[in-house]
Amino acid sequence: MSIVITGSTGHLGRLVIEDLLARGVPADGITAVARSEEKAAGLATRGLRVHIADYDRPETFAGAFHPGDRVLLISSPVLGNRVAQHGVVVDAARVAGVAQIAYTSVFGSPQADFLLAREHQGTEQLILDSGLPYTFLRNNWYTEVYLGDLPGTLERGVLLSNAPEGSRVASAPRADYAAAAAVVLSTDGHLDTAYELSGDVAWSFEDFAEELTRLSGHKVVHVSVPAAERRQILVSAGVPEGFADVLVDVDEAIGRGALAGTPGDLARLIGRPTTPVPSVIAAALAS
Numbered sequence: 698m699s700i701v702i703t704g705s706t707g708h709l710g711r712l713v714i715e716d717l718l719a720r721g722v723p724a725d726g727i728t729a730v731a732r733s734e735e736k737a738a739g740l741a742t743r744g745l746r747v748h749i750a751d752y753d754r755p756e757t758f759a760g761a762f763h764p765g766d767r768v769l770l771i772s773s774p775v776l777g778n779r780v781a782q783h784g785v786v787v788d789a790a791r792v793a794g795v796a797q798i799a800y801t802s803v804f805g806s807p808q809a810d811f812l813l814a815r816e817h818q819g820t821e822q823l824i825l826d827s828g829l830p831y832t833f834l835r836n837n838w839y840t841e842v843y844l845g846d847l848p849g850t851l852e853r854g855v856l857l858s859n860a861p862e863g864s865r866v867a868s869a870p871r872a873d874y875a876a877a878a879a880v881v882l883s884t885d886g887h888l889d890t891a892y893e894l895s896g897d898v899a900w901s902f903e904d905f906a907e908e909l910t911r912l913s914g915h916k917v918v919h920v921s922v923p924a925a926e927r928r929q930i931l932v933s934a935g936v937p938e939g940f941a942d943v944l945v946d947v948d949e950a951i952g953r954g955a956l957a958g959t960p961g962d963l964a965r966l967i968g969r970p971t972t973p974v975p976s977v978i979a980a981a982l983a984s
Contacts, residue, residue: 698726698796699746700882701762703786704771705729706736709801712875713769713882714740720883730761752782755789762793767882770800772817776939779816784823791827797888798829799881801874804837804895804956811950813943830888832881837895837956838947840868840974843905844981851915856906858919859927860948864902865957867895869971877966894963895956896971908975913982924949 700717704710706729717727724744731737737747750757752773762768768790773782783800790798803809803817817835824831843856850856858864877894881887902919909917922930924945931941950956964971 698765698767699728699763700726701728701730701748701766701768701795702771703730703750703769704773705740706731707771707774709871709875709878710769710771712872713771713878714745716876716879717883720879722883728761728766752785755785758785758789762790762795764794764796766790766793766795767797768795768799769878769882770798770820772801772820776816776943780819780823783816783820787820787823787827787829791829796830797832797882798824798827799832799834799878799887800824801878802833802835802891804835804893804958806833806835806891809950809955810953811955812946832887832889833891834874834878834881835891835893836874837958838866838868838951839874840870840896840972840977841981842868844978847981850909850917851913854915854917856902856909856917856919857927857930858902858921858948858951859924859945860902860921860951862901862903862919862921864948864952865899865954866951867897867899867957867959868974869894869896869963870977873963873967873971877963880966880968892962892966893958893960894966895959896974897959897961897964898971898973899957899959900974905974905978908978912975912978 702710728746729737729740730748730750732751741747748761750761770786773779803814806814807818906917906919928941928945
């Protein structure tokens with residue numbers, strides 16, 4: 698039996714592996730699925746098993762899984778083709794007879810009513826139809842999303858969105874979601890379960906701007922613009938149109954309260970409070 702991580706060389710995958718190792722899972726009990734040997738070289742030198750496979754090449758998943766394995770399917774970054782790509786992994790896992798397939802889904806699925814949720818919902822249904830024991834890790838938004846252009850945000854003094862003032866989102870940092878994934882892969886009692894994972898506190902964009910101001914010493918304010926204007930700004934900045942549509946639509950969903958829920962599943966899984974926004978901002982400023 699092995700714990701198998703797809704997308705193992707991405708930001709989330711690497712954090713999950715670090716958490717598993719910290720929890721005492723032996724390196725040779727973890728299989729890292731990666732698209733290239735070059736990307737996985739560092740994992741191999743640490744004693745992990747490495748399997749080279751590509752979501753777009755089903756034959757490369759032959760031998761990736763074995764009976765009794767616990768699998769973490771980290772969602773593909775390729776919007777628009779996720780369900781087909783994820784289906785490749787689900788089919789291979791079903792044929793192998795794995796003991797668990799955990800999937801990084803979206804907060805609120807299957808009721809979530811925004812564009813980003815559709816492919817996650819389709820993947821959840823594929824997993825349910827497969828008959829495999831499952832764990833759905835329905836992740837809320839990553840706090841780091843709002844810190845991706847931190848120097849630019851501080852220079853402009855503007856945190857831009859198309860969410861109405863007062864809109865709230867219960868985000869958590871990537872590391873908290875990774876810790877939750879490590880728990881469900883390395884402990885029992887999580888089969889055929891869906892966890893709604895979010896931060897303990899739903900914050901507003903105004904709150905976030907105030908914390909940026911306090912911690913950086915640069916005045917930052919939240920500015921809300923119409924959806925069409927935000928889309929144009931994103932595309933002009935080089936964001937692909939399809940992804941710009943998703944980002945704008947997520948802000949619309951935030952405005953409806955779709956990502957403001959705080960059910961507490963994440964804190965219960967990781968055994969501690971979720972990391973507060975000020976701590977994430979401070980870490981980003983320090984780096």
